[in-house]
Amino acid sequence: MVFTASLETLVKINSTIFSLSLLSLLFAVSEVALAKSMGIVVSGLGGSAQYEEQFVEQGQTIVDGLRSLENDASAFTWLSANDATKENILAELSKPAVKNADVFFLVLLGHGVSNAEGWWFNLSGPDLNSNDLVTALNQITAPKQVVVAATSASGALLPVLSQPGRAVVTATKSGGEINAVRFPQYVAEALLSANADADRNELLTLAELWRYANSKTQEYYKKEKLLASEHARINSANLESLVIAKMGALKAAKDNPEVAELLDQRLQLEAAFLSLKAKKTALGITRFYEQLEPLLIDIAVLQQKIDAATGWVEP
Amino acid sequence: MMTSCYKRLSLRLSLCLGLIALIGFSPAVHALRIHYSETRFDELKACDAMAYTGDRDGFTQCVEPLLDHEDVLLRADAAAALGDVRNANKWYREAAAQSEDPRIKTHWAQLYIDTHQLSDAISLYREVLLMNADYTPALIGVAEATMQSFEGAAKESLQQVVLKNPDNVKALILLARIEIELQNLTRARGLLNRAEPLLEAQGLPLLEVYALRAGVQLLEAKPIDEWVNKALAYNPNYGDIYAIPAHYYIITYRYREAVNLYQKAVDTDPLLATAHRDLGINFLRINNVFSARYHLQQAYELDPFDAQTVNTLRFLDKADAMQISSVDVPDPDNAERTLGRVLFRLDKEDVDSLEPYVIDLATRAVQVFSKRYDFTLKQPMIVELYHEHDDFAVRTVSTPGIGLLGVTFGYLTAMDSPKARAQGDFHWGSTLWHEIAHVFTLEASDHLLPRWFSEGLSVYEEWQTGPLPNRELPIDTLIALAKQQFLPIRQLDWGFVRPSYNGQVHVSYMQAGLICDFIAQEWGHQALVSMLKSFAKGESTNSALLKAIQMDGQEFDVLFNEHIESLYGELSRSLDEYQVAGKQIGRAVNAEDWVSVEYLAEDFIEQYPQRVGPGNGYEVLAHAQRQQNDIEKAIQTLLTWQSLGGHNPSTLQELIRALREAGREAQAARIMEALNWVSPYNEEEHQWLGEYYLSTNNAAKALREFDALEGLQADDPATALLGKARASLLLGENAKAKRQVLYALENAPFYRQAQRLLLELNEGEQVD
Incomplete structure (x- = not known):
């Protein structure tokens, strides 16, 4: 017996059980669709050819990922090599468009150091320090902000930069973890890997990115039987609603209105799915899977429509 | 009544000093x-x-x-x-x-x-x-x-x-x-x-003298009653009259007999803490966990300072959480007969990724050794793998910090899992093979074989039948050979029991393996089986040699030394030049002079072709060839290296990539299989191998790979679950396939490939 349910029926069935998760998802997707995201990615001074290359490569991947959120590539600035100076960073942070974005991103890649007086980010020319950052970021009015300090000793920034509405990710737990970090490598990898997008909805959230990069970093040290010299940290609980990048078909579709409409439908199904999943224990295994199967079939059928609309072809 | 105090004690012996200060008084009643x-x-x-x-x-x-x-x-x-x-x-x-x-x-x-x-x-x-x-x-x-x-x-x-x-x-x-x-x-x-x-x-x-005389009697397989009676007549509570000789059973691997003696020791003196401890530890070695815990608790109450007792009790608490499974090994020559049961005890975090391989290898080992040693398991064999090295160490010798990889106590074999060490640190497949060989040779001889022969047979089986065809003699063994430090066969046990120079135990392993290999080469494998049977009757090395190859130890030493001289004599004498040649290659590599590196590495390999471990010439030669854009040559070099037993995981991965790029997928799959025996935690390889086996309609192996992948991707199991669904479909198990695809989509509802399979399953269409 094959269970199928029309989208309409399903929405009706589940209309009473739409919960906060739906609201937060609606918020997340509408944010992706409408909110203006802007940001800066900085690849700091490597000090050696190997690190130089790594920071540039990681910066390129991360800025490409962020640019998937906007049609306008210039919404995200990438500063590297000789352009990655304190002066240029502060100038970018003070641009009105950046200051007034809906969602603001700052990603720092490179070497950091810290002492009792603060934290420094190694750059060509004078280094950027934690006080510079605090002052510059306090001028940003974006209601949602994401700061990823993927550098050594970046844990020192966590208490300094944490604010309501600002998610702060650091590669280390404190300023005392001073070795070069592997965490940014996995942050970049997450943007390229379908596995990081755990639910495969083609929206990589900060939660998914964090889980992927953090678990890969820990796994690395375990695998190599090395004492872990970095312990990444994150300060915010509301990570599921922060979308970092669009992937696959969504990335390709950009602002296609037909796709946007289908995405709205998908959103409703996704909410129904989350709601049903939350009731798994209460329903019991048999009833849960009986209800899950038709819902998943609806999602699959809709996904085919989205793919047809975007012209998406499996790579 | 056992308290939980031991849980607070450190595993480290050194901290016991602090205990004196903390606990201070103990009613410990020692031997x-x-x-x-x-x-x-x-x-x-x-x-x-x-x-x-x-x-x-x-x-x-x-x-x-x-x-x-x-x-x-x-x-x-x-x-x-x-x-x-x-x-x-x-x-x-x-x-x-x-x-x-x-x-x-x-x-x-x-x-x-x-x-x-x-x-x-x-x-x-x-x-x-x-x-x-x-x-x-x-x-x-x-x-x-x-x-x-x-x-x-x-x-x-x-x-x-x-x-x-x-x-x-x-x-x-x-x-x-x-x-x-x-x-x-x-x-x-x-x-x-x-x-x-x-x-x-x-x-x-004379109590201790009596006990030691009893020990001598035991080693000569003679009764100990005379000394026991004398001791007990002097002191009816002298439990050490049993416990001291029991130690000599332990060093000759006769754990069941040792347990009997320790039991008598605690019956004679219920306050003898060391005997309770050793009884507990040895009950554990013969897999009687309940008795082990009871006697260790007794020992702890009598002597809370004993780190061996504390460590083992703590280990038992952890061991309760391990996962147990079993397999009945079929006789390859008679499908209706089984050759015995094997129980597996693995840490939970190792189970998914490792268990399929452990079962596969243990099954093959039981089939091979049953035949080669004419011995059928008389009780279930237990295989344990520990992802924490110190757990393994405590499980085997009650003390952390040992350098061993595996230990066998008759039917029970325990070893480090690959997770216990850095990636690629050891070839865990060979270690398991080595240990299972011990199970057979120990049990076939009723634990009466000398240490050199036991280790020699296991090393020989690693070379002859194991999963890794590596016959490299480490440089330290070649140095020992050059210094004429190989021991006469009749004294070879000393090299294991009381080594007299650094690294002698390792050298003794190699020498013992070479001896067994030489005997098999000259007189056939049956000569080794004949020696095993002689040892089972309590005969000496000399007597076993005489029966099997009609010469005594001295005569054998002469022949063996000639054989070793012909194989390694020249190399061992020219080690200095050989090592200088290695340094020359290093200089050429630093100068990026790849033409010279290629020439020097080829010459280096020619001097010692079996060397495939660290410092070998093959990997550097392949690197030089790649630098000169001769990819095909580099592939051939690494294939040769791998066929000789090379197993550096990163080089194997490099070879796999090159083979895949060259479209040689069957070869890539073979190398990936080899990689799993040294480094089984590579997600990408398991996924690729699973896909490969699906594409070649090998559903069983595909399932094995996706099982392993599922264990490795606990946060994102969707890919593995989809793979399992496709493998089930290949086996015609549609209901199972649907269940697995639903599990996959439950984790990742927008996973296109899984969505497609679900739709196809619902439409009853054939899946491509």
């Missing part, structure tokens, strides 16, 4: 110590006589008044005799602050030995020796402490003591213990014969 020391106070000697005959109450009543004696050293000795560790420690310290009398620190050190703190004991003895380098009690004390950790130096230092003090009974008895371990039984008897009249003259009991 009856016979005080041979000439510096023992007469007041205590009078009490000791009561203890020696088993009158514990009388002993206590005799010693207690001495706790108020004005001589602080005597007070400390009295407290130590009563097990009052805190006061003994305090008074020894007090005495040491007042006087430089060397007796104080030697007696104090004895307290540390009794509370299992050997390094602290040694430090105190060394302090005494700094003041007086010839102080005999301290020299003997150092030897006693070091021999407990199996250091070969103890024998030499005791021999020196005996040379200067031929009538020192303690030195004679300790030396006899060592000679028995080395199975120099005639020499041991001689030492005991010398000690006996000296003891009688000093009015000291």
Whole structure:
């Protein structure tokens, strides 16, 4: 017996059980669709050819990922090599468009150091320090902000930069973890890997990115039987609603209105799915899977429509 | 009743020092110590006589008044005799602050030995020796402490003591213990014969001598009743009359027999903590976990200072959480017959990724060894893999920090899982193969084979039938060969039991393997089986050789040495030049002179083609070839390297990439299989291999790979679950396939490939 349910029926069935998760998802997707995201990615001074290359490569991947959120590539600035100076960073942070974005991103890649007086980010020319950052970021009015300090000793920034509405990710737990970090490598990898997008909805959230990069970093040290010299940290609980990048078909579709409409439908199904999943224990295994199967079939059928609309072809 | 205190104790022996300060007093009742020391106070000697005959109450009543004696050293000795560790420690310290009398620190050190703190004991003895380098009690004390950790130096230092003090009974008895371990039984008897009249003259009991004589009897497979009766007639509670000989069963791998003796020891003296401990540890070795826990708890109550007891109890708590599974091994020649059952105990976090491979290899090993050794398992074999090295160490020798990879106690084999060490640190498939070979050779000979033959057969089986065709002799073995440090076959056990130079155990493994390999090559594998059967009858190495190949040990040594000379003689003599050649390659690599690197590496390989481990020429040659854009040559070089046993994981991964890029997928799959035996935690490889087996309609292997992948991707199981669904579909199990695809989509509802499969399954369409 094959269970199928029309989208309409399903929405009706589940209309009473739409919960906060739906609201937060609606918020997340509408944010992706409408909110203006802007940001800066900085690849700091490597000090050696190997690190130089790594920071540039990681910066390129991360800025490409962020640019998937906007049609306008210039919404995200990438500063590297000789352009990655304190002066240029502060100038970018003070641009009105950046200051007034809906969602603001700052990603720092490179070497950091810290002492009792603060934290420094190694750059060509004078280094950027934690006080510079605090002052510059306090001028940003974006209601949602994401700061990823993927550098050594970046844990020192966590208490300094944490604010309501600002998610702060650091590669280390404190300023005392001073070795070069592997965490940014996995942050970049997450943007390229379908596995990081755990639910495969083609929206990589900060939660998914964090889980992927953090678990890969820990796994690395375990695998190599090395004492872990970095312990990444994150300060915010509301990570599921922060979308970092669009992937696959969504990335390709950009602002296609037909796709946007289908995405709205998908959103409703996704909410129904989350709601049903939350009731798994209460329903019991048999009833849960009986209800899950038709819902998943609806999602699959809709996904085919989205793919047809975007012209998406499996790579 | 067992308290949970042991859980708070550190695994590390060294922290026991702190315990004295914390716990202070212990009613510990240790093995009856016979005080041979000439510096023992007469007041205590009078009490000791009561203890020696088993009158514990009388002993206590005799010693207690001495706790108020004005001589602080005597007070400390009295407290130590009563097990009052805190006061003994305090008074020894007090005495040491007042006087430089060397007796104080030697007696104090004895307290540390009794509370299992050997390094602290040694430090105190060394302090005494700094003041007086010839102080005999301290020299003997150092030897006693070091021999407990199996250091070969103890024998030499005791021999020196005996040379200067031929009538020192303690030195004679300790030396006899060592000679028995080395199975120099005639020499041991001689030492005991010398000690006996000296003891009688000093009015000291012969109890320990009786126990050691019983040990000698055991090693000669003779009854021990005469010595047991004599000892029990003197002291009916002397449990060590069983426990001391039991140790000699342990060193000859006869754990079941040892358990019987330890059981008698605790029946004779229920307060003998060391016997409860050893009974518990050896019950564990024969997989009787409940009895093990009971006796370890008894031991802990009697002696909470014993790190072996504490460690093993803590281990048992962890072991409860391990996952157990089993397989009945089919006879490849008769599908209706099974060759035995194998139980697997793995850490939960290892199960998914490792279990399919462990089962696969153990099944093959049982099939191969049943046939090669004409032996069928008589009870289930247990295979345990530990992802924490210290858990494995405690499980096997009750102490963390050992350098072993695997240990076999008859039907039970335990080893490090690949997770216990850095990636690619060891070829876990070969280690498991080596250990399972032990199960067969130990059980087929009723544990009567000498150590060299047991290890030799396992190394030989690694080379002949194991998953890794590696025959490389490490450089340290070649150096030993050049220095003529290979031992005559009849003395080869010494290299394992009491090594006399760094690395000798490893060299002995290699020599033993080469001997077995040579015998099989010259006289056939059956000659080895014949020797195994001779050992099972209790025969010596000489006798086993005579029966199998009609020559004795001396004659064999001549032939073997000629054989080794022909194989490795030239190389071992030219090691200096060989190593210089290695450095030359290094310089050329640094200069990025790839033409020279290629030339030098080819020459380097020619000198020692079997060398495939660290420092080999193949990997650098392949690198040079790649640098010159000769990808095909580089692939061929690495294929040769791998076929000879090369297994550096990163190089194997490089080879896999090159083969995939060249479209040689079947070869890539073969190398990936090889990679899993050394480094099984690579998600990408499992996924690719799973896909490959799906594409070649090998559903069983595909399932194995996706099972492993699922274990590795706990946060994102969707890919593995989809793979399992596709494999189930290939096996015609549609309902199972649908269940798995639903699980996949439950985790990742927008996973296109899984969505497609779900739709196809619902439409009843064929899946491509």
